Amino acid sequence: MVPARCPVCRQELTSALCSRCGYDESRQYTRYPTLVCLPGMQQRGRSPRPAARSAPSAPEVKDPALRYQRPLQSSGGFRSERGLPRPAAAPQGRAPTPPPPRKKERSLRWLWLLLCLAVLAGATAACYRMVHIWAPASCTKPETCFLCGKTMGEALGHEIREASCTEPETCIRCGQVFAPALGHAPIPASCLQPSLCERCGETLSPALGHDWMTANYDRPETCSRCGETQGSPKGWVGDLTGHVSDETLNFFGDGVSHPYLLDRPLYGAYRLTVGLKISSWGGSPFGVWGLYARDLNGKWELLSSFTVPGDGDGEFQCFPLQLDGAHSFDALSFLPLTEEDYDIGYSFYYTDAQEFVD
Numbered sequence: 001m002v003p004a005r006c007p008v009c010r011q012e013l014t015s016a017l018c019s020r021c022g023y024d025e026s027r028q029y030t031r032y033p034t035l036v037c038l039p040g041m042q043q044r045g046r047s048p049r050p051a052a053r054s055a056p057s058a059p060e061v062k063d064p065a066l067r068y069q070r071p072l073q074s075s076g077g078f079r080s081e082r083g084l085p086r087p088a089a090a091p092q093g094r095a096p097t098p099p100p101p102r103k104k105e106r107s108l109r110w111l112w113l114l115l116c117l118a119v120l121a122g123a124t125a126a127c128y129r130m131v132h133i134w135a136p137a138s139c140t141k142p143e144t145c146f147l148c149g150k151t152m153g154e155a156l157g158h159e160i161r162e163a164s165c166t167e168p169e170t171c172i173r174c175g176q177v178f179a180p181a182l183g184h185a186p187i188p189a190s191c192l193q194p195s196l197c198e199r200c201g202e203t204l205s206p207a208l209g210h211d212w213m214t215a216n217y218d219r220p221e222t223c224s225r226c227g228e229t230q231g232s233p234k235g236w237v238g239d240l241t242g243h244v245s246d247e248t249l250n251f252f253g254d255g256v257s258h259p260y261l262l263d264r265p266l267y268g269a270y271r272l273t274v275g276l277k278i279s280s281w282g283g284s285p286f287g288v289w290g291l292y293a294r295d296l297n298g299k300w301e302l303l304s305s306f307t308v309p310g311d312g313d314g315e316f317q318c319f320p321l322q323l324d325g326a327h328s329f330d331a332l333s334f335l336p337l338t339e340e341d342y343d344i345g346y347s348f349y350y351t352d353a354q355e356f357v358d
Helices: 103-128
Strands: 078-081 084-087 143-145 169-171 177-179 195-197 203-205 221-223 236-238 242-244 260-283 287-295 300-308 317-336 342-355
Touching: 260 287, 260 300, 300 317, 317 342
Parallel strands: none
Antiparallel strands: 078 084, 169 177, 195 203, 236 342, 242 260, 260 317, 260 342, 287 300, 287 317
């Protein structure tokens, strides 16, 4: 018969208490699976399993109070905490071996594999029975069964959206780009209008504004860029206002005229426009006419002359006059410079008068 040994230190047991490590066989240690040899095995007629390795010799426990405490071994072995033995930690530098997969996990993997195979087999059988699962047609591909690859119909073709100034030529359906954006076609800015894109109307730059040149005697204040004017030329008086006097003037022969007295005198005038409309006449009043002015000393003098054609047809005719030098006067009068008899009815006005102001 095989002698009983201590399942902890392998010391041959002569009683229920191990004389080396203090193991008490009378205690119910069968619930601890960490023990190599469990008590009661010999009683059932079973041989104890051989130990995986020989346990190191432990010092003999002589104090009965410590017989339930297992000694701490320097390498391997077990530590007892609250009387419960536990396996020692794995040696440093060696990763613990992962546990093998459980039966349940292996079963689930096989189940998923069988399910996928069943779905694939069913889809293939459906295609052979003319039951297809069609993927929608695209710009370049017709309707296609994604299981068997069979096609139906034709591709849709691209739906082109024309390129704009900022957007390229693109297919609306699939987004493929066929040509780059056109870019803006700018219309140059002017003084009042901003620079706009001729194609899309987007504002590219603000208006330039006027570049004014100072007025002179020949022109008013003028924009050098667009030619727009504002104001009047230098020294410009404009329309001359006044009234016709009852006084009669006879400059030569039988020529009689009534002077036009100005509301304000002109100083240094060198330019003047006469507007004349002959409504009725007798004799020959056409030809050269003379413009007379009364200076500030009361003396009349011939300022300029102009030619009145005979085809006025009763309409106003304008005669711009450039005077010889600067003249100051407070009254004006004109009449034909002819010695022939005439009789006329006429209307007149004076405008665009200009004087030196320097």
